[in-house]
Amino acid sequence: MKTLQKVDRKLIFDSEGVKSFSIRLKKIRLREGITQSQLAFESGLSLSQIARIETARINPTLSTVFALARALHVTLPDLFNFELSGSEDLIS
Amino acid sequence: MKTLQKVDRKLIFDSEGVKSFSIRLKKIRLREGITQSQLAFESGLSLSQIARIETARINPTLSTVFALARALHVTLPDLFNFELSGSEDLIS
DNA sequence: GAACTATATAGCACATGTGCTATATCTGTT
DNA sequence: AACAGATATAGCACATGTGCTATATAGTTC
Numbered sequence: 109m110k111t112l113q114k115v116d117r118k119l120i121f122d123s124e125g126v127k128s129f130s131i132r133l134k135k136i137r138l139r140e141g142i143t144q145s146q147l148a149f150e151s152g153l154s155l156s157q158i159a160r161i162e163t164a165r166i167n168p169t170l171s172t173v174f175a176l177a178r179a180l181h182v183t184l185p186d187l188f189n190f191e192l193s194g195s196e197d198l199i200s
Numbered sequence: 201m202k203t204l205q206k207v208d209r210k211l212i213f214d215s216e217g218v219k220s221f222s223i224r225l226k227k228i229r230l231r232e233g234i235t236q237s238q239l240a241f242e243s244g245l246s247l248s249q250i251a252r253i254e255t256a257r258i259n260p261t262l263s264t265v266f267a268l269a270r271a272l273h274v275t276l277p278d279l280f281n282f283e284l285s286g287s288e289d290l291i292s
Numbered sequence: 293g294a295a296c297t298a299t300a301t302a303g304c305a306c307a308t309g310t311g312c313t314a315t316a317t318c319t320g321t322t
Numbered sequence: 323a324a325c326a327g328a329t330a331t332a333g334c335a336c337a338t339g340t341g342c343t344a345t346a347t348a349g350t351t352c
């Protein structure tokens with residue numbers, strides 16, 4: 109019988125970046141003065157998902173991020189207004 | 201025997217937003233004057249993934265987007281410098 | 293048109309994002 | 323302490339993102 113083996117594929121999980129995003133998101137949510145529960149309702153996302161994002165446990169998709177931006181009444185450039193580590197050499 | 205049924209969960213795939221992102225990405229890549237293949241190499245992503253993103257077939261994750269931003273030497277606010285439909289009521 | 297490069301498709305396997313539900317922990321407030 | 327609201331965890335099922343490989347379809351140059 110054949111031995112099944114898992115190929116090692118290099119998946120990228122940018123924990124640094126995801127962490128930065130989570131901080132930015134929380135800051136904006138608090139600025140708006142709403143709870144995770146309200147944000148979940150407004151964005152159509154589940155409450156568990158909001159919590160997972162704010163605790164940087166997952167790597168959300170663009171669609172999810174867009175839903176958050178709309179619910180928070182913030183533009184994308186504003187939502188992404190933070191430094192991405194490893195890109196310090198950018199002409200700000 | 202029990203009949204298996206799939207629960208209908210509302211998953212969001214923001215095809216409008218994903219499309220906008222794909223256009224923005226392609227524009228920046230061409231501005232940089234590099235091929236999809238080069239971008240794949242620089243970002244550490246697979247070539248197929250780059251193509252799928254530029255043709256808006258998938259809904260990339262934040263980590264993927266961050267890798268692209270770094271490879272393209274662009275800031276996040278710049279990469280996300282486009283209008284998100286359904287957010288026209290934002291104070292630009 | 294042949295050869296070559298760039299881009300797009302396709303299919304598979306695996307990893308993981310997401311919704312849902314439930315429970316746990318934290319944070320005041322009375 | 324007890325209660326209540328807010329946040330964090332957990333586990334499951336399902337959908338899908340991703341890497342990899344191969345092939346197909348432009349586009350370009352000779």
